[in-house]
Amino acid sequence: MRTALLTVAVGPVGAVGVAASGWALQASALPPPKPAARIGADTSTWFQNYRLVVDVFHTHHRTIKGACPRGWFPGPGGPKIRASLLSLRRGAVLLLSGRSVSLVGRRRNRLHQPPVAIGDADGREVTARLYLTRVTRTLLARFHMLAEAELGRTR
């Protein structure tokens, strides 16, 4: 009984040792991704979402043009919140967070509210206001390449 317990104890302890030393090896030997590369990758993903949002809405047999970018936005109470911003071509700019919807502004003759991208660089918040009404495939690819370019700068 005692010998069986010893076997059962030593095996998992050894496996935990492998997992711990494997993690330590990777953490010590490989560099973490550079902040700029991470922001490039995040922005690429963000734009991927943005590019895919529908900018023509159909409701009650009417066609409404607008954009619905997702990301971190200044919330009604001040601090930034994860939300979707529904920006119509003429009229309201609505902030959708969870189940709550709030009116955050009105626009005239502006196609879309400029979306805001927020990244995190070594704990410092980096904000980019993007005055873009359209994200092209080329631009998306450029942001994607930013990550690789940052990694392979000295290649």
Add this chain to the structure above:
Amino acid sequence: MSVRSDTLPAPRGLTFAPAPRWLVGWWAIGRLVAIATALAVKPTVWTLDRWDGRWYRMVARGGYLLVPGRQSDPAFFPLYPILLRIVHGVGVGWGVAGPLISNLALLLGLGLFFALTRELFGERLARRSTIYLAIFPLSYVFSMTYPESVVLVLLTAAPLAALRRRWWLATLCGGAAALARPEGLFLVLPLADIAWRQRPTLSPRQRGAALAAILAPVAALMSYSLYLDTILHDPLAWSEAERAWGRQFGIGGAFRAFAHLPAALGHNPWLLRDVVCFFLYLALLYAARRVGAPVAWLAAGAAIVVLPIFTGAFDSIGRFGLLAPPLFWGLAGLTKDARSERLVRCLLLILLVGATASIAYVFP
């Protein structure tokens, strides 16, 4: 012919005699043919450093970065980039580090493969299968910035250490193998088989170490997931990255691979190489069974060859097979007389030249 893994030798270390001259000679011939052909295609070291080599170099230089929905580097396991980083740290250029590690590791890997095969089948089959591995057509990968050479070392060192009752060493090698390539996971099968056979003669502590060795590949894979969670906040980032290459494991994957094969071949005729390898490898597994390869090894070999098509594609199966020792035991079992052995050697060398020349057009 029967296997000898149950008639265990007296406990001894993993030390083995210096590689025999014939082994060094065939290693040199294989590398000379592969490297000369690669340089003839394009006379620069970057020829051996392309395709996945670029990804491994990227990880070594800048760490991991996941770009969801895009091809990204967590698909490439960490041990080889760590080695690249270490070798680069002592002053070797990035372009040279990969081929240098791979070619030297292959010499060690062939030595260990020979020792393991000799332990299981005896000298003659061990010699033949080692030569075939050294000059196998897809073996040009062993000269590129790919982790296959390093995995070969670990994949043969772990069971060899286990056969010699060095279970903690087997644990280390098994864990390291799974940190280099996912094929390392299949070591669980032969290690469990060896542990089961040795069970009556092991002390309780040794049994515990054997259990640790069996669990080590899974534990190492978990450590990779933990690391990815630490830096990318996604423990399954490696699987997510694989998806961007069109690889997603599923029960229906094999059906998808066959159903889409005509279209895939139309898109990329080079895929025929991997399809041919797939069926050839199945035949070689059968041949390995006939020479008496242990069932656990056959199962591990079958997993290495067959499981990739459950991701929905045949791509790179030719390369994956390099890490399935039973294939080379099977090939050696088919060529028992000197004439057929010479014929196969010549054929393999010719095919090695052709396969290496394909570096310019298609990934291995």
